[in-house]
Structures are given as structure tokens and as C-alpha cells.
Amino acid sequence: MDELQLIAERTGSVPLAESGALGAARARLMAEIAAAEAENVVPLGENVVPLKKPRRWVWIGAGAVGLAAAITAVVALAPVEQVGLEPPAAAADPVAVLRNAAAAALKTPDTPPKPGQFVYTKTKQPDGERESWVSADGTHDGMIKMTDGSAFPLPGCRNGQAQVYKGEEPLKGVTEPCTPSPGYRKDLPTDADAMFAYLNAHHSGGKGDFNALGKDILALANETYLPPAVRAALYGAAAKVPGLRAVDHVKDGAGRPGVGITWPLRPEDDPKMAKPVVIVFAADTFLYLGTNSTAVTASGVVDAVGRRP
Structure with missing residues (x-):
């Protein structure tokens, strides 16, 4: 496998960082090159190849892998302190993915719903689309609606009691004990x-x-x-x-x-x-x-x- 093919495979699925974020990674790579040239050798994994002329690179065996890894790092990884995220998920590190998701979530706008409002969600499912209206404070009657037109009530919990339904129809005078299930979960931990x-x-x-x-x-x-x-x-x-x-x-x-x-x-x-x-x-x-x-x-x-x- 030649070096260009290996580099392409290593970087093909990696999202590019913005040019302004590449400075630190590029500087580290160039520092490695400069240090190697100063000693007139190129460290490539466990291979050390003497050079007869300065600024001439010789790639053998593990050297292609080393070059691919180095270029992948420069192309893919922006400094964490500049973008607020860890390296992209192309490395398939699940912890890094979730930490990046947490960092991204912190930057999303926050427009808290009022008690009488509803949290709306539209979801594409294998059998069609689902729309839901969930009471923000859990005390108002919400609804789930499917593509086929069927609807399912989400009874609100008021004074510890919720309306009982048969299908889509409320049973007159029939309630059951309940605890509010709010759509706005400001009560959950932030740590x-x-x-x-x-x-x-x-x-x-x-x-x-x-x-x-x-x-x-x-x-x-x-x-x-x-x-x-x-x-x-x-x-x-x-x-x-x-x-x-x-x-x-x-x-x-x-x-x-x-x-x-x-x-x-x-x-x-x-x-x-x-x-x-x-x-x-x-x-x-x-x-x-x-x-x-x-x-x-x-x-x-x-x-x-x-x-x-």
C-alpha cells in the first residue's frame, strides 16, 4: 500500500478543522521534523534512517504509517482550548464522542418553557411520524399524534389526579392517582x-x-x-x-x-x-x-x- 493511499484511508472520514485551529498541531509536527533534521535522522516508529542531506525525508516500512498518523492529527485535530471539544469521533472513542456532545449541548440556546406551554417533538419512526405535545409542568393535557391520524391523550396531573381515557375518549368522572410528568426537566442534576x-x-x-x-x-x-x-x-x-x-x-x-x-x-x-x-x-x-x-x-x-x- 503506498503512502498516499494510506493517508487517504486514515483521513477520509475525518471532518476538517478550520484553518485557524490548526496552528498548534502544525507547530508540533514541524517541531518534530526540525528536531529530526537537527540530528540528521528521521525517527519512524522503530526505524531510524540516516540522511545524507538535510531536509530530505526517507520513508520505509512503518514510516508510511507514521506519516499518515501525523497528517491525520494535523488535518483532524483542532486544539481543545480553541474549539472547546475533544478530538473528533473518527477515532471511534465513545467517551470522547459523549464528552463532545456534552460540550456542544452547553453551547445551545436556552429558552425555558413556561408552565402552561408544551414541549413539541416530531420524530421519524420506521412506521411513520410521531408528534408529541408534552405539558411543560405536567399538569396540562398533552397529546401524541401518529401519521395515520390516530391520537393518544397525555392527561395532565392536577391535585394528584389524572383523567382516565378509553381510547381517545375521556371516561366521565373517572380519575386515577398520579404524579406530574413534566416535559421541562429543570429538576435533574447538572453534574x-x-x-x-x-x-x-x-x-x-x-x-x-x-x-x-x-x-x-x-x-x-x-x-x-x-x-x-x-x-x-x-x-x-x-x-x-x-x-x-x-x-x-x-x-x-x-x-x-x-x-x-x-x-x-x-x-x-x-x-x-x-x-x-x-x-x-x-x-x-x-x-x-x-x-x-x-x-x-x-x-x-x-x-x-x-x-x-
Whole structure:
């Protein structure tokens, strides 16, 4: 394999950093070159090749790999202190992906909904589209609407009681005890450690079921309004889950390219039957997109059920 082909393979899927962010990486590479020339040798892995003339590079064996790695670093990695993110996800490091997602979440605008408003989300699913209107404070009646026209009420919880429905029709005078389920989750931790403790205390699966915990994270990321610090803490907490795996070149349910994060299945799960959820982030911005089978295509805050941002 020649050097140019190797370099192309190493950098083909890596997003380019802006030119202003390359200074430090370029300086480090040139410093390495200058130091090698000063000694009149080129260090290439475990190969040391004497040079007869200054400023002449000789590439053999591992040298091509070294050059490819060096150029990949200069092309792909902008200094963290300049962009506020870690190296891009092309390295397939799941922890770095989630930390980048947390950093990106912190920079998103924050327009908190008012108590009487609704959190709107439009999601593309394998069987069509789903729209949801979730009461910001959990006390107002919301709704889920599907592509086929079917609708499912989300009764608000007022004074500890919620209306009971049969299908889409309310049962007159029939209520049940409830606890408000707000669409605006300002009550959640803003620290990754505290969020990780919260997730472990409230997860839906059994002990050690990290795939279930991943679904819980997905539920919070999907149809709730999370303040930027809370969303960042959610992704930071997700980075603490053992056995994470990054998936390069994945697409969300709408076909948008990104990088995915998935959790391990339980030892007793049959891999042919149980498929882990892959949460997808945009490869360039690290913003949340959805999963490998669904996609959040619109979201916002509205004043009433049926309205859209």
C-alpha cells in the first residue's frame, strides 16, 4: 500500500478543522521534523534512517504509517482550548464522542418553557411520524399524534389526579392517582456524577442492564426539554457507563450521517434476538439526532396542543 493511499484511508472520514485551529498541531509536527533534521535522522516508529542531506525525508516500512498518523492529527485535530471539544469521533472513542456532545449541548440556546406551554417533538419512526405535545409542568393535557391520524391523550396531573381515557375518549368522572410528568426537566442534576447516580437510582432495567439504562437516557434526550447544563450532564453521565462502543458512519432514522454510541447487552441476552440501541450524534456538531431507527426532525416550545414551532 503506498503512502498516499494510506493517508487517504486514515483521513477520509475525518471532518476538517478550520484553518485557524490548526496552528498548534502544525507547530508540533514541524517541531518534530526540525528536531529530526537537527540530528540528521528521521525517527519512524522503530526505524531510524540516516540522511545524507538535510531536509530530505526517507520513508520505509512503518514510516508510511507514521506519516499518515501525523497528517491525520494535523488535518483532524483542532486544539481543545480553541474549539472547546475533544478530538473528533473518527477515532471511534465513545467517551470522547459523549464528552463532545456534552460540550456542544452547553453551547445551545436556552429558552425555558413556561408552565402552561408544551414541549413539541416530531420524530421519524420506521412506521411513520410521531408528534408529541408534552405539558411543560405536567399538569396540562398533552397529546401524541401518529401519521395515520390516530391520537393518544397525555392527561395532565392536577391535585394528584389524572383523567382516565378509553381510547381517545375521556371516561366521565373517572380519575386515577398520579404524579406530574413534566416535559421541562429543570429538576435533574447538572453534574455528570450526580446524573449518573440519578440514572442508576431510577433505571428501568435490572442491575447491570446497561442497555436498559441507555434507553432511559434516550427517553430523556427525546421528548423532554432539558436545560443545556442538564443535557450536558446526561451525556457526561452516559460516558461513565462501562462497555460503551462507538459506531462510525452510522445514520439516524432520517438518513442523516453521524457517529453512534451503543451499550453492551446483558450476558444472558441472545445477540440474534436482542439488538442494542444506537444513539446517533451529528459527526460535525455532536448534536443529538436520534437513533439508528428513529430521528428527531423538529422540536420546540409551543403554547397549545396542535401548534408547531
